[in-house]
Amino acid sequence: MGIRSQTALKLTCQPSTLSSALQIVSRAISTRTTLPILNNILLETTSEGLALTATNLEIGIRKVVAAEVAEEGSTTVPARLLTDFVGTLPEKDLEMALDLSTQTLSLKCARFDTHVKCIEAEEFPPGPRPDEGDRLSIPLDELLAAIEQTQMAASTDEARPVLTGVLLHIDRDGQTLAATDGHRLAVRKLQARGGSDLEARLIVPARALAELPRAFRGESGEVEVIVSKARNQIFFRAGTSEVTSRLIDGTYPNYTQVIPTKSSTTVKVATSELNQTVRAVSLFARDSANVIRLKTETGGLVLSATTNEVGDSRAEVSADVEGSDIQIAFNARYILDALAVAAEDHVELLFDGPLSPGLIRPPGSDQYLYVIMPVRVAM
Amino acid sequence: MVELGLNRAEPATLVVDLNCAFASIEQQHDPSLRGRPLAIAAYATDAATIVSSSREARDLGIKTGMRVFEAKALYPRLVIREPNPPRYREVSDKLIEILQRHTPDVLRMSIDEASLNLAGTPDLTRLGPEGVGWAIKRAVRAEVGEWVTCSIGIDATARHLARAGIRTPLDFLYATPQRLRLAGMRREVAEHWLKRLRGYEVGSFESARRKSYSHSHVMARATSVQADLEELLMRLSEMVGRRLRAAGRRGSVVTVSVVYRPRAGHFSHQAKQPQPISTGEEIYRAALELLAAREPNREIGTLGVGLSGLSDAAEDQMDLFAEPRAPRGDRLEKAMDTIRDRFGEDAVQRGRLLGRAPVVRDRIAFGNTGHPEE
Numbered sequence: 001m002g003i004r005s006q007t008a009l010k011l012t013c014q015p016s017t018l019s020s021a022l023q024i025v026s027r028a029i030s031t032r033t034t035l036p037i038l039n040n041i042l043l044e045t046t047s048e049g050l051a052l053t054a055t056n057l058e059i060g061i062r063k064v065v066a067a068e069v070a071e072e073g074s075t076t077v078p079a080r081l082l083t084d085f086v087g088t089l090p091e092k093d094l095e096m097a098l099d100l101s102t103q104t105l106s107l108k109c110a111r112f113d114t115h116v117k118c119i120e121a122e123e124f125p126p127g128p129r130p131d132e133g134d135r136l137s138i139p140l141d142e143l144l145a146a147i148e149q150t151q152m153a154a155s156t157d158e159a160r161p162v163l164t165g166v167l168l169h170i171d172r173d174g175q176t177l178a179a180t181d182g183h184r185l186a187v188r189k190l191q192a193r194g195g196s197d198l199e200a201r202l203i204v205p206a207r208a209l210a211e212l213p214r215a216f217r218g219e220s221g222e223v224e225v226i227v228s229k230a231r232n233q234i235f236f237r238a239g240t241s242e243v244t245s246r247l248i249d250g251t252y253p254n255y256t257q258v259i260p261t262k263s264s265t266t267v268k269v270a271t272s273e274l275n276q277t278v279r280a281v282s283l284f285a286r287d288s289a290n291v292i293r294l295k296t297e298t299g300g301l302v303l304s305a306t307t308n309e310v311g312d313s314r315a316e317v318s319a320d321v322e323g324s325d326i327q328i329a330f331n332a333r334y335i336l337d338a339l340a341v342a343a344e345d346h347v348e349l350l351f352d353g354p355l356s357p358g359l360i361r362p363p364g365s366d367q368y369l370y371v372i373m374p375v376r377v378a379m
Numbered sequence: 380m381v382e383l384g385l386n387r388a389e390p391a392t393l394v395v396d397l398n399c400a401f402a403s404i405e406q407q408h409d410p411s412l413r414g415r416p417l418a419i420a421a422y423a424t425d426a427a428t429i430v431s432s433s434r435e436a437r438d439l440g441i442k443t444g445m446r447v448f449e450a451k452a453l454y455p456r457l458v459i460r461e462p463n464p465p466r467y468r469e470v471s472d473k474l475i476e477i478l479q480r481h482t483p484d485v486l487r488m489s490i491d492e493a494s495l496n497l498a499g500t501p502d503l504t505r506l507g508p509e510g511v512g513w514a515i516k517r518a519v520r521a522e523v524g525e526w527v528t529c530s531i532g533i534d535a536t537a538r539h540l541a542r543a544g545i546r547t548p549l550d551f552l553y554a555t556p557q558r559l560r561l562a563g564m565r566r567e568v569a570e571h572w573l574k575r576l577r578g579y580e581v582g583s584f585e586s587a588r589r590k591s592y593s594h595s596h597v598m599a600r601a602t603s604v605q606a607d608l609e610e611l612l613m614r615l616s617e618m619v620g621r622r623l624r625a626a627g628r629r630g631s632v633v634t635v636s637v638v639y640r641p642r643a644g645h646f647s648h649q650a651k652q653p654q655p656i657s658t659g660e661e662i663y664r665a666a667l668e669l670l671a672a673r674e675p676n677r678e679i680g681t682l683g684v685g686l687s688g689l690s691d692a693a694e695d696q697m698d699l700f701a702e703p704r705a706p707r708g709d710r711l712e713k714a715m716d717t718i719r720d721r722f723g724e725d726a727v728q729r730g731r732l733l734g735r736a737p738v739v740r741d742r743i744a745f746g747n748t749g750h751p752e753e
Contacts, residue, residue, distance in 0.1 A: 159651055180699060180700075182653070182698050182699055182700060182701075183696055183697075183698065183699065184699070185699055253700045258699045258700065289690075289691070289696075331696060355697065357699065371699065373696065373697040373698060373699050374697055375695060375696050375697065376695035376697055377695070
C-alpha cells in the first residue's frame, strides 16, 4: 500500500478529522483476532495526506485525511488506543512524528505530549490491490440507497454462508442487488447507466456492504467497483475512501423464480401509517413468534396480534383494496424492515392467497421488490 | 438459643412420591401379583435392568438398577414384568389431579413424584400441611387403589449429604456452602438449600420446557447390518416424531448417536434442517444421512435418534426456496397417530416394519415425567 520507506513519518493534521476517520476505519478491526498486527491501523503518508488502513482479512477500510506531510513514512498503531486518545484531544494542530529506531510515535497537541509504541508497517498484511480486474462505475447515491434497501434481508445464520451475502448481479441490462434469508427477499435494481460488458453474480458479505454508507460519507459522484481477476475480492472506491471485501464462494439461489408474478389482491396504503400500526400491534406478537395477521376489509386493512397471557391488539389502516379478500399472517419484523426503507409515501402490497409469498413495492414500480413468505397459521 | 434467622411460618411445600410406583401399580392392576416379590424390568430377559421392584422384592434385597439374573439369584421365583407406560402415566395424571385439588402450584418432578406449594391456599389454613398430606393419602387410596401408596415429606438427597458428613438436619443446617459442594451441589444449589433450610422458599414452581426429544435402543445383539440399523432408525424416528406431534412441536436439529459394541466407542452427529420438521419420515431421512458416518464394519450396540431446536408447530414460517411441504406426509402421520391413540402402537405399521417384532418399546426414562408435553 503506497510507499513504505524507512524514513520517519512526520506530519501535522486536525484531531477532529483524524478522529472521525479513525472511527470509520476501526470498524474493520476484529474484536477477536489471532494476529496481533490486525489490532493496529496502518498509517501511511500519501500525496493527499495521511492514509489510514485497517483490515480483518475479510473486510478492509481505507480513508485518507488531509495532513501537511513534512516527512514521508509509515507505521502501524494500536487502533483502539489511537482512536480513543485522538477523540479526546482539543481542536489544535496535532503533530505526529515517528522515531524509527524505537518505532515510537510521538503525538503533540496543545498540552499533550504522548508516545505510542508501534509495530513496523512491514508487518501489516498487504491488502489486495485493485490494479487489475473488471471495472464498473455506479453512482454513489444509487449504490448506497440500494444497499440500504437490501442488506437487512440477508441472513446472519452462518450455517448458510451464501445467504449472509448480498448478490450483486451484473449483466448487460444493468445491475441488481438481491438479499434473502430464506424467509424474505429484497431486490433492488440500480438505475441503468449504459451497458457494461461485465457479467457476474458476486456475493458480497452483507457486513462489508453495511460499512459503505459510513466509509463513503462526505464523498460524492461515482463509486468505482473493481472485481479481482480470480473473482474472490471486490473493491469499492469513492474519492479517497476505499472498502475491500472478500467475496463469498458459492451459488446464490435463483431469486427471480420466487418473485410472485401474479396476484389476486392489491392493497395500496400510506407507508408511515402502516409502519406505525404494525409497530404498535406487533408489541402483542412479541411472545408468539412475532406473528401479525392481516385481513382486508372494505376500505381498509385490519391488523391484529395475540399472545396468550399478554393480550391482543387490533387496528385498522385505511387502504385501497382491489381483488379478492384475504387473510394472511407474517412475521412483523419482516414487514417493518421493508417499510423502514421504503422511499415512497405509499406502498403496494400484493397477495395471492394465504400460503403464497406476499410482495411489497413502490406503487406500480418494480425498481424495488420485497417478497415475504407468510407464516402458516390457523385463521 | 442461637438466633438462626428461621422462617417460623408453617411449612407449605410437600413432596409426594409413589412407593414402588411401577411395581405397585402392576399389583393394583393384577391382584394375583399382590404380596409377591415382583420386579419390573426393561425387558423380560436375564440381562435386563430392573426399573422398579415391589415392597416384597425390596425386603429380599432386590433393588432398582439390579440385573434380572442377579435378582433371580436372590430369589429364583421372582415375578418379572415388562413396563406398561400408559398405565403409569394414567396413575401419574390421577396423582397430579389429586394434588391440584389443594393448590394450583403442582410441579411434576417425574412420573411418580411431584411437589406442591400450599403457600396462600385455603387448605393450608384449614387442614395444615399434615392434614393436606393425610387428605392426599386418603384420595390416592380411594381413587388410585388400595395397593398404591405414597410417601409425603421433604428431601431426597440424604445419601449425597451423608457423603459430605451431613447426617442430621442440624449438620445440614450448620453446613457451609463448601461442605455442601462436597455433597455434589453446585454453588447456586448450595446457596438455595441454605436458604430453604432457614425456611425460605426459593426456586420456581414452573417447570422448564423440554428442549429435545430422543429415543434410543440397546440391541440384544449388536449388528453392523445396514438394513437392520435402518429398520431400527425408522422405528426410533417415528417414536420421536409421535411424541413431538403429541406436544404440538417441531424441531430442526436431528441427532444420531451410536455406541459400538463389543469394541467400545461411540459417536454422535447432528445436522440442522433447513426448516423445522415433525414427521417420522422427515426425521428418518435426516437421521439416515447422519448414520452414514458410522464405521461400517463395527458392530453397533446402541442406536439413538433425537430432535432439538424445538419450536411450536403453529409458528410455521414458510421458506422461500424450499420445496412446498407435502401436506400428504403430515396428514398420513396424523392419521397414524389417531389410529395408534385408539388401538395401540402396533395397530398400524409401515410396510417395511410389518411382521417385525416391536423391538423398541415405549418407556419412561428416569427423572422423566413420561409426558410428551413436558
